[in-house]
Amino acid sequence: xxxxxxLRRLTAAPRPGLLVLRQSWRGDRAGTAxxxxxxLLVGILPAGQVTLTAAFATALLRxxxxxxxxxxxxxxxxxxxxxxxxxxxxxxLLQNRAMQRCQSRLSAHLSEEIISRASRFTLxxxxxxxxxxxxxxxxxxxxxxxxxxxxxxxQTTTQMVAFGSVGVILWTLDFRVALLAMLAPVPTVVAQILxxxxxxxxxxxxxxxxxxxxxxxxxxxxxNSMKEVLAFRLSPVVLxxxxxxxxxxVGADLRLxxxxxxxxxxxxxxxxxxxxxxxxxxILGGTDARHVAGLLAVIQAIGMLQSSAQILYxxxxxxxVNQLYxxxxxxxxxxxxxxxxxxxxxxxxxxxxxxEFRDVSFSYPGSARPxxxxxxxxxxxxxxxxxxxxxxxxxSTLGKLLGRLYEPTEGSILVDGVPLAGHRLDSLRDRVSYxxxxxVEYQLSVxxxxxxxxxxxxxxxxxxxxxxxxxxxxxxxxxxxEHIASLxxxxxxxxxxxxxxxxxxxGGQWQRLAIARGMVRSACVRVMDEPTAALDTITEAELLDTxxxxxxxxxxxxxxxxxxxxxxxxxxxxxxxxxxVEDGDHHELMRLGGLYARMYEAQTAGHAxxxxxxxxxxx
Ligand SMILES: Nc1ncnc2c1ncn2[C@@H]1O[C@H](COP(=O)(O)OP(=O)(O)OP(=O)(O)O)[C@@H](O)[C@H]1O
Numbered sequence: 001x002x003x004x005x006x007l008r009r010l011t012a013a014p015r016p017g018l019l020v021l022r023q024s025w026r027g028d029r030a031g032t033a034x035x036x037x038x039x040l041l042v043g044i045l046p047a048g049q050v051t052l053t054a055a056f057a058t059a060l061l062r063x064x065x066x067x068x069x070x071x072x073x074x075x076x077x078x079x080x081x082x083x084x085x086x087x088x089x090x091x092x093l094l095q096n097r098a099m100q101r102c103q104s105r106l107s108a109h110l111s112e113e114i115i116s117r118a119s120r121f122t123l124x125x126x127x128x129x130x131x132x133x134x135x136x137x138x139x140x141x142x143x144x145x146x147x148x149x150x151x152x153x154x155q156t157t158t159q160m161v162a163f164g165s166v167g168v169i170l171w172t173l174d175f176r177v178a179l180l181a182m183l184a185p186v187p188t189v190v191a192q193i194l195x196x197x198x199x200x201x202x203x204x205x206x207x208x209x210x211x212x213x214x215x216x217x218x219x220x221x222x223x224n225s226m227k228e229v230l231a232f233r234l235s236p237v238v239l240x241x242x243x244x245x246x247x248x249x250v251g252a253d254l255r256l257x258x259x260x261x262x263x264x265x266x267x268x269x270x271x272x273x274x275x276x277x278x279x280x281x282x283i284l285g286g287t288d289a290r291h292v293a294g295l296l297a298v299i300q301a302i303g304m305l306q307s308s309a310q311i312l313y314x315x316x317x318x319x320x321v322n323q324l325y326x327x328x329x330x331x332x333x334x335x336x337x338x339x340x341x342x343x344x345x346x347x348x349x350x351x352x353x354x355x356e357f358r359d360v361s362f363s364y365p366g367s368a369r370p371x372x373x374x375x376x377x378x379x380x381x382x383x384x385x386x387x388x389x390x391x392x393x394x395x396s397t398l399g400k401l402l403g404r405l406y407e408p409t410e411g412s413i414l415v416d417g418v419p420l421a422g423h424r425l426d427s428l429r430d431r432v433s434y435x436x437x438x439x440v441e442y443q444l445s446v447x448x449x450x451x452x453x454x455x456x457x458x459x460x461x462x463x464x465x466x467x468x469x470x471x472x473x474x475x476x477x478x479x480x481x482e483h484i485a486s487l488x489x490x491x492x493x494x495x496x497x498x499x500x501x502x503x504x505x506x507g508g509q510w511q512r513l514a515i516a517r518g519m520v521r522s523a524c525v526r527v528m529d530e531p532t533a534a535l536d537t538i539t540e541a542e543l544l545d546t547x548x549x550x551x552x553x554x555x556x557x558x559x560x561x562x563x564x565x566x567x568x569x570x571x572x573x574x575x576x577x578x579x580x581v582e583d584g585d586h587h588e589l590m591r592l593g594g595l596y597a598r599m600y601e602a603q604t605a606g607h608a609x610x611x612x613x614x615x616x617x618x619x
Contacts, residue, residue, distance in 0.1 A: 018153070020106065020146050020149045020150050020153065020326075021150065021153055023106055023109060023110065023146070024102045024105070024106045024150055026109075027102070027105040027106055027108075027109045028101060028102050028105045028106075031098050031101040031102045031105070032102055034094070034098040035095065035098045035099055035102055035150075035154055036154075036157070038091055038094055038095040038098065039095065039154045039157045039158040039161075040157065040158070040161055041091055042088060042091050042092060042095060042158045042162075043157065043158040043159065043160065043161025043162045043165070044161055044162070044165060045084060045087070045088045045091075045162070046162045046165070046166050046304045046308065047162070047165030047166050047168075047169060048084055049081070049084055049085075049300075049304070050166055050169050050170075050297055050300055050301045050304060051169065052077055052080055052081050052084065053081070053296060053297055053300050054294070054296070054297035055077050056074065056077035056078060056081060057296045057297070059073040059074045059076075059077055060074050095154070099150070099151055099154065102147075102150060103146075103147030103150060103151065104147075106146050106147055106150060107142060107143060107144070107146055107147050110142045110146055110329065111139070111142045111143070113333065114135070114138050114139060114142055114329070114332060114333070117332070117333055117335075117337065118135055120337050120339070121337055122337075122338070122340065122405075122406075123400070123405045123406060124364070124365050124406060125335075125337070127365075128365065129208070131335060132211070133207040133208055133211065134328070134331055134332045134335060135332055136207060136210070136211060137204075137207055137328040137331075137332065138328050138329045138331070138332035138333070140328075141325045141326060141328050141329050142329050145322050145325050145326050145329070146326065146329075148318070148322055149319060149322045149323070149326060152315040152316075152318045152319045152322065153315075153319065155311055155312070155315040156312060156315045156316055156319065159308045159309075159311045159312035159315065160312060162304070162308040162312075163182075163305065163308045163309055163312050166301050166304050166305050166308065167182060167305055169297075169301055170298065170301040170302065170305055173294060173297065173298050173301065174281070174282060174298060176281050177278050177281050177282045177298060177302060178305070180274055180275075180277050180278035180281060181274075181275070181278040181301075181302045181305045181306050181309070182305060182309055183274055184271050184274035184275045184278060184306055184309070185271060185306065185309045185310045185313050185314075186271075186313065187266075187267040187268075187270040187271050187274075188264075188267050188268060188271045188310070188313075189310075189313035189314060189316075189317045190267065191260075191263050191264050191267040191268075192314065192317045192318075192321075193317040193320055193321065194263060195260045195263065195264075196317065196318075196320065196321030196324070197321065197324065198256055198259065198260070199256065199321075200321065200324040200325060202252055202253075202256055203325075204328075206248075206249065206252070209245060209248065209249065210249075212245055213242065213245040213246065213249070216238055216241050216242045216245065217242065219234075219238055220235075220238045220239075220242070223497055275306060278302050278306075279299070279302060282295065282298045282299060282302060283295070340404060340407065340421070340425055341421055342421060342423065342424055342425040342428075343419075343421060343422035343423055343424065344422075344424065345418060345422050345423045345424065345427075346423065346424060346427045347415070347423045347424070347427040347428045347430070347431040347524075348415065348416060348431075348524065349431070349522075349524060349553070350381070350524055350552075350553030350554070351381040351415065351416060351524050351525070351553055351554065351555050352381065352416050352553070353381075353416045353417060354378045354379055354380045354381060354416070354555065355378065355379040355402070355413065355414070355415050355525070355555050356376075356377075356378040356379075356413070356414040356417075357375050357376055357377050357378070357379075357398075357401075357411070357413055358376055358411050358412050358413070358414060359374055359375070359376055359410065359411035359412075360372060360374070360375045360376070360401065360408045360410070360411035360412070360413060361373050361374055361375070361408065361409050361410040361411055362394075362397060362401060362406060362407075362408050362409050362410075363409050364397075364406075369578075370409070370578050371394045371397040371578055372394045372397055372398060372401075372408075372578045373577075373578040373579050374410075374411070374579070375394075375398070375411075375578075375579065375580050376411075376580070377573060377580060377583060379555045379557060380555070380571075381524075381552065381553050381554060381555050382550050382551065382552045382553065382554070383550055383555070383556070383570040383571060384548045384549075384550050384556040384558055384568065384569045384570050384571075385555075385556065385557055385558065385569060385570065385571045385572070385573060386558045386559075386560055386565065386566045386568075386569030386571070386572045386573070387399075387557060387558070387559045387560070387572075387573045387575060388559075388560060388561070388566055388572060388573070388574050388575070388596065388599065389574055389575035389576055389595075390576065390599075392577075393575040393576055393577060393578065394575050394577075394578040395529070395559045395575055396437055396529050396559060398557075398559075398575070399434070399527040399529050399557055399559055401413060402420075402432060402525055402527055402557065403428070403429060403432040403434060403525075403527065404420055404421070404425065404428060404429075407421075426456075429456070430456045430457075430521075430523075431523050431524050431525060432523055432525040432526075432527065433453065433518045433519070433521040433523035433525070433526050433527070434518055434527050434528075434529070435514055435515050435517075435518040435519075435527070435528045435529060435531040436514070436529055437529040437530045437533070437559070439510070439511065439514035439517075440514075441495070441496055441505075441510045441513075442495065442496075443494075443495065443496040443498040443499060443502070444494075444495060445489075445491065445492050445493060445494060445495065446484050446487065446490075446491050446492075446493050446494075446495045446503075446513070447468075447471055447484075447490075447491030447492060448495075449495050449513040449514075449516075449517060450471045450474050450475060450513060450516045450517050450520055451467060451471045451520070452517055453474075453516070453517035453518060453519075453520040453521045454467055454470060454471070454520055454521065456521075457522075468491075470520055471491065471516075471520060472491070473520075474516035474517075474519050474520040475491075475516055477516065477519060477543075477546050478512040478513070478515050478516045478519070478543060478546075479512065479539060479542060479543070480509065480512050480513065480516065483509070487503055488501075488503075495513070507534040508534045508535045508536060508539065510534070511531070511532070511533070511534040511535060512535070512539070512543075514531075515528075515531050515543065515547070518531075519546070523554070524553055524554045524555065525554070525555045525556075525557075526554060526555070526556045526557065527557045527559075528547060528556070528557065528558050528559065529559040530559060530560060530561065531543075531547060531558070531565075532544065532547070532560075532562065532564075532565055533561075533562070537564070540562075540564060540565075541564070544564065544565060544568055547565075548565070548568035548569065550570060562603075563599075563600055563603050563604065566586070567586055569586075570585065571583070571584065571585055572584065572585065572586065572589055572596065574589065574594070574595055574596045576595055581594065581595060582594050582595060582596050586600075
């Protein structure tokens with residue numbers, strides 16, 4: 001880095017600092033004002049100390065040289081010096097308190113901004129590893145960098161005042177000493193900046209590596225993955241991957257440390273040489289240094305100037321380094337979150353004509369093969385439509401398009417003749433309910449695991465009591481009420497083992513909570529993706545009555561592999577490698593003797609399809 005670009009970068013460093021200051025001002029005006037005022041006061045104290053020291057030394061020498069020494073003057077300056085020292089300590093305590101207050105509010109404000117931004121991404125964006133990297137970097141930095149930046153900004157202000165005022169005093173005493181003392185910390189600071197830049201470049205380049213490391217740590221620490229780790233005796237695999245990744249990280253850190261050492265040694269020697277020169281010039285040839293009091297003031301001023309220069313340059317270089325990291329936060333916040341286009345219409349409460357997929361195709365970002373290809377059909381209200389097909393045929397993708405979790409790449413989806421995108425997104429999402437194949441096991445209370453399905457109605461249609469009734473009714477429907485009621489705190493019991501007092505559920509019980517969460521919504525579109533996969537056959541049979549009860553005005557999509565579910569549907573859509581290949585009721589499809597019939601026979605006969613017999617392929 002050439003000196004000009006270094007200077008440009010250094011002068012650019014406070015800019016993000018000022019942005020941080022502005023955010024802090026927004027978050028806490030009183031605290032920020034306190035911080036600024038106290039910083040200015042703390043900054044002026046060293047100049048007062050140098051002046052008082054000189055006056056004290058002069059009074060002391062005069063008293064020592066007088067036959068009738070008057071100690072009142074000496075005592076006066078001594079008391080003033082003590083008061084100044086005490087005052088500065090108290091001010092620093094106040095400054096720390098105000099700073100802590102601002103730092104916590106600042107960090108809280110920014111992390112809220114990041115989470116709120118992240119929650120507005122589309123599913124495709126969230127699945128993008130680059131966005132994941134950016135998010136992880138932002139989350140990592142936001143915890144402490146803005147606060148650090150604020151504190152460095154305050155230090156810079158304080159030390160600039162101190163540096164300026166003591167510098168003026170020293171300059172008037174001996175400008176050569178002042179110059180040498182001011183220059184002394186520069187080499188060390190240059191080294192700090194270069195080291196910070198290298199560390200940042202290293203860290204930035206290994207975000208994915210860090211995520212991989214965190215992934216192995218996660219595998220070895222989460223109960224869900226630990227069961228496989230133990231059962232398959234995967235500890236050696238986990239450990240060797242963990243070790244390999246760590247070795248890469250540690251090796252790079254060590255190489256960086258060695259490079260840094262090679263840079264630091266000459267810089268530290270240069271700083272020491274300049275400091276010694278300043279002191280030598282002061283002692284050997286300074287104008288005022290001929291007087292003992294003057295020399296005392298000069299030596300004290302050199303010390304103060306140097307310590308404040310060291311802190312000042314250090315704070316500026318720290319700000320420079322921190323702004324590199326804070327760019328991670330800015331970069332994340334700057335990621336364009338292309339909101340889904342939406343219309344003004346409210347999604348209907350009842351579907352009257354149906355939901356039509358018209359020539360719909362969809363490809364996942366970066367995927368060469370479409371997950372759905374040129375698909376056309378209409379889902380009728382008052383019917384339960386089953387979707388079947390081999391793994392990877394595109395069934396779940398189809399369900400996700402209905403709630404606009406993904407957008408078709410081609411074609412359109414029409415609700416009673418109106419494109420999905422013509423409705424307000426919030427009203428659409430409120431009317432579509434999901435039981436996902438990979439549902440979430442919320443580590444919240446059991447009641448919340450169900451009532452989250454009603455969150456969108458909060459404060460709208462019903463009072464808290466009615467909400468509780470609906471949650472309980474949904475729990476009864478999925479056959480969980482008795483079990484929940486027998487738990488220590490009933491619906492208030494912590495679900496899952498992640499937090500204290502938690503109660504673990506079986507796979508089927510978790511799935512029933514997920515079904516209840518989907519059913520509790522008053523939705524006119526229901527997407528159920530393998531909703532009974534984890535249920536025992538008796539529970540499944542009981543639940544299927546509820547799940548497959550056709551309701552007028554409601555479109556129900558049941559994605560299923562088990563024919564116990566499929567047979568209850570009014571109609572079946574059969575998918576093969578993203579294409580709709582068969583459409584009809586069970587009898588029609590059996591007569592057709594195609595993929596559906598083969599799947600049915602394979603399941604009911606309890607053996608796999610014969611090799612080469614299928615048109616389908618596993619995707
Ligand atoms: N988030 C994703 N990103 C990229 N590709 C995906 C994603 N989800 C699914 N796919 C791909 O899209 C295709 C269809 O997947 P989809 O989950 O819709 O199949 P499916 O019929 O539901 O399968 P299964 O019966 O196994 O649940 C598959 O080839 C899959 O690899």
